[in-house]
Amino acid sequence: MILRCTHRFFKELSLSRLEITNFMGEIHPLDEWYAHIFFICRRKCVMFMNAKTRFSFVAIDVTRQQLKSLEDMFRKGLSKALYEEDYSAETIKMFNDRIGTLQFALTTDRSVLGSMNQFIMDFSYMYTREDRKYDDAELGRQLRRTPVIKYGFPDRKMEELLALHSVGK
Numbered sequence: 204m205i206l207r208c209t210h211r212f213f214k215e216l217s218l219s220r221l222e223i224t225n226f227m228g229e230i231h232p233l234d235e236w237y238a239h240i241f242f243i244c245r246r247k248c249v250m251f252m253n254a255k256t257r258f259s260f261v262a263i264d265v266t267r268q269q270l271k272s273l274e275d276m277f278r279k280g281l282s283k284a285l286y287e288e289d290y291s292a293e294t295i296k297m298f299n300d301r302i303g304t305l306q307f308a309l310t311t312d313r314s315v316l317g318s319m320n321q322f323i324m325d326f327s328y329m330y331t332r333e334d335r336k337y338d339d340a341e342l343g344r345q346l347r348r349t350p351v352i353k354y355g356f357p358d359r360k361m362e363e364l365l366a367l368h369s370v371g372k
């Protein structure tokens with residue numbers, strides 16, 4: 204699986220240019236994810252987003268120790284997001300098997316970054332509201348149900364993509 208990270212994220216991970224692949228080949232749509240680090244109320248957060256569907260999830264209050272085991276954090280976060288969306292154990296296992304080892308690469312699609320920035324603004328707003336009614340799981344569900352111009356709803360796009368590849372809910 205390819206994890207395309209922003210420069211800020213690479214800086215936080217302390218990765219050198221030699222450890223970053225410039226992967227430009229054909230990638231399966233389920234295997235290309237983007238990651239960006241941001242802060243809410245001085246808490247470090249990481250947003251992960253699928254490039255094809257804009258399906259996303261956020262890890263909140265991330266520590267440096269968790270960043271060192273990024274693969275584990277990604278696997279747990281994706282499994283949790285899929286579980287919250289009522290995907291079957293078979294689908295979650297399929298994703299966990301696909302993850303294998305993450306390959307870090309540079310970002311290539313500015314529209315994905317634009318979607319991420321919009322989702323981060325939306326998430327920050329929902330997270331910091333004084334009359335906040337949602338827990339973190341509900342915030343993630345709300346985010347995945349936020350429409351993206353030209354793409355539609357991320358939760359529905361993920362369902363369609365999985366249906367194309369013979370994996371259902």
